[in-house]
Amino acid sequence: MNxxxxxxETLVGAGVEVCFANPGTSEMHVVAALDRVGGMRCVLxxxxxxxxxxxxxxxxxxxxxxxxxxxxxxxxxNGLANVHNARRANTPMVNIVxxxxxxxxxxxxxxxxxxxxxxxxxxxxxxTSAESRSIARDGAAAVAAAMTPPGRVATLILPADASWNEAxxxxxxxxxxxxxxxxxxxISEAARVLRSGEPAVLFMGGDALREPGLMLAGRxxxxxGARLIAQTLNARVERGAGRVAIDLLPYPxxxxxxxxxxxxxxxxxxxxxxxxxxxxxxxxxxxxxxxCQTHTLATPGEDIVGAxxxxxxxxxxxxxxxxxxxxxxxxxxxxxxxxxxxxxxxxTLLPEGAIIIDEALTAAAAFMSRxxxxxxxxxxxxxxGAIGIGLPLATGxxxxxxxxxxxxLQADGSAMYTVQALWTQAREGxxxxxxxxxxxSYAILKRELANAGSGDAGRRALDMMELDRPALDxxxxxxxxxxxxxxxxxxxxxxxxxxxxxxxxxxxxxxLVL
Ligand SMILES: Cc1ncc(C[n+]2csc(CCOP(=O)(O)OP(=O)(O)O)c2C)c(N)n1
Numbered sequence: 001m002n003x004x005x006x007x008x009e010t011l012v013g014a015g016v017e018v019c020f021a022n023p024g025t026s027e028m029h030v031v032a033a034l035d036r037v038g039g040m041r042c043v044l045x046x047x048x049x050x051x052x053x054x055x056x057x058x059x060x061x062x063x064x065x066x067x068x069x070x071x072x073x074x075x076x077x078n079g080l081a082n083v084h085n086a087r088r089a090n091t092p093m094v095n096i097v098x099x100x101x102x103x104x105x106x107x108x109x110x111x112x113x114x115x116x117x118x119x120x121x122x123x124x125x126x127x128t129s130a131e132s133r134s135i136a137r138d139g140a141a142a143v144a145a146a147m148t149p150p151g152r153v154a155t156l157i158l159p160a161d162a163s164w165n166e167a168x169x170x171x172x173x174x175x176x177x178x179x180x181x182x183x184x185x186x187i188s189e190a191a192r193v194l195r196s197g198e199p200a201v202l203f204m205g206g207d208a209l210r211e212p213g214l215m216l217a218g219r220x221x222x223x224x225g226a227r228l229i230a231q232t233l234n235a236r237v238e239r240g241a242g243r244v245a246i247d248l249l250p251y252p253x254x255x256x257x258x259x260x261x262x263x264x265x266x267x268x269x270x271x272x273x274x275x276x277x278x279x280x281x282x283x284x285x286x287x288x289x290x291x292c293q294t295h296t297l298a299t300p301g302e303d304i305v306g307a308x309x310x311x312x313x314x315x316x317x318x319x320x321x322x323x324x325x326x327x328x329x330x331x332x333x334x335x336x337x338x339x340x341x342x343x344x345x346x347x348t349l350l351p352e353g354a355i356i357i358d359e360a361l362t363a364a365a366a367f368m369s370r371x372x373x374x375x376x377x378x379x380x381x382x383x384x385g386a387i388g389i390g391l392p393l394a395t396g397x398x399x400x401x402x403x404x405x406x407x408x409l410q411a412d413g414s415a416m417y418t419v420q421a422l423w424t425q426a427r428e429g430x431x432x433x434x435x436x437x438x439x440x441s442y443a444i445l446k447r448e449l450a451n452a453g454s455g456d457a458g459r460r461a462l463d464m465m466e467l468d469r470p471a472l473d474x475x476x477x478x479x480x481x482x483x484x485x486x487x488x489x490x491x492x493x494x495x496x497x498x499x500x501x502x503x504x505x506x507x508x509x510x511x512l513v514l
Pocket of ligand 1: 081443
């Protein structure tokens with residue numbers, strides 16, 4: 001057995017079942033090992049950002065890591081924006097990056113670069129395997145690092161000779177830390193401030209946004225009058241009728257400040273304290289008001305649900321909480337498309353158990369509002385604010401959950417970053433319906449230009465935010481990659497297209513012309 005085979009056997013033994021790959025020459029022994037060792041599904045992405053975004057989406061739904069296989073520094077660099085999103089989502093992820101053979105590095109061949117240096121800012125754990133006999137152990141350590149709560153990015157760099165030289169066999173997964181229990185003082189402090197009668201918010205993220213955490217938070221809110229607000233961008237929110245509803249903190253600074261204006265106590269539950277995405281002249285960076293005290297009930301890596309349980313007990317919260325009612329809208333047939341009507345149509349037709357991918361940007365607020373009362377679903381967002389993840393982020397969950405419909409709400413500018421993911425969806429026969437929000441512009445940046453106080457925009461500035469010269473042919477792009485597609489310019493056409501997409505068992509793209 002060579003090093004590469006010992007690695008693949010180790011990964012499979014540790015429960016890593018999918019490899020999202022875009023390999024090159026230095027990874028050929030790993031590719032051969034993936035072929036010889038059973039148990040790993042290999043999914044090809046035609047750009048590394050597709051592989052890393054898909055691995056992120058897979059892990060958010062499977063609750064365990066996928067691996068990626070990337071080609072030296074340049075391959076890793078192409079994938080890093082979505083590794084960044086994964087890290088911000090606390091996604092467990094194992095990146096395998098090939099490198100030149102150890103003795104070849106000194107020659108400074110064209111693909112040579114500082115891979116560790118590139119990986120470090122985007123990874124929680126980085127290691128270069130020293131030799132073939134340590135690869136299995138290093139691979140097992142990478143999986144354990146990735147699975148350490150709340151979920152981490154591990155990047156393992158493999159010199160080619162470590163892959164092809166003789167190894168001893170697979171290594172077992174070392175013990176993985178569990179979630180640490182929350183200190184009793186954190187629970188008593190949260191109980192004290194929630195009992196105070198002063199305006200309080202449970203500011204929620206991570207595992208708190210799955211059904212058990214939401215129900216506990218809803219019970220605590222029912223007892224104390226605290227409001228529930230989630231982070232603006234989340235790895236995964238369990239939403240829909242029958243679940244405790246939660247609003248997301250708005251992205252625009254003024255709206256976020258208004259949402260938190262009267263709050264005296266912000267209790268962090270698996271979240272980070274809210275700050276503005278960017279600084280703007282004359283606006284604060286911190287979004288909670290000056291008189292507000294921040295208290296941590298549970299950090300993202302602690303036992304969030306256990307902490308909520310203990311808090312609900314201490315407070316004597318009722319056994320049940322009010323849940324979201326089912327909402328169905330009858331969209332105005334035949335009329336021109338508005339964002340709100342389109343969102344209402346999606347919310348009404350959304351099948352039970354769907355997985356929504358939200359890279360809708362300026363359309364997101366309408367879709368979030370109109371799907372709140374839809375059938376139960378999960379919603380996955382662009383956690384790190386690096387656009388170009390939507391189509392890959394839809395691809396991974398479709399691999400992880402083949403029985404569930406994936407609906408990708410995808411802004412057009414962001415879609416172009418990793419459009420190749422459509423080809424992977426076609427090749428793998430994945431059940432993803434993409435609603436392509438075709439506004440032919442970087443609309444959010446036009447707003448930001450005004451927000452940033454950069455003065456009146458002239459033609460040259462606006463031209464950097466228009467995508468209509470030439471217009472993109474989304475139906476043609478999708479079909480060219482093997483994905484069935486149709487265009488919707490009216491509400492009637494949108495409903496017909498949604499029906500086709502939802503009926504299809506493979507990928508489908510709706511060019512929603514806004
Ligand atoms: C990796 C990365 N590059 C650039 C940006 C800056 N950026 C933020 S939004 C945006 C344009 C988004 O346009 P689109 O996806 O069409 O959505 P819309 O604003 O039209 O709703 C850009 C370029 C970013 N957030 N991430």
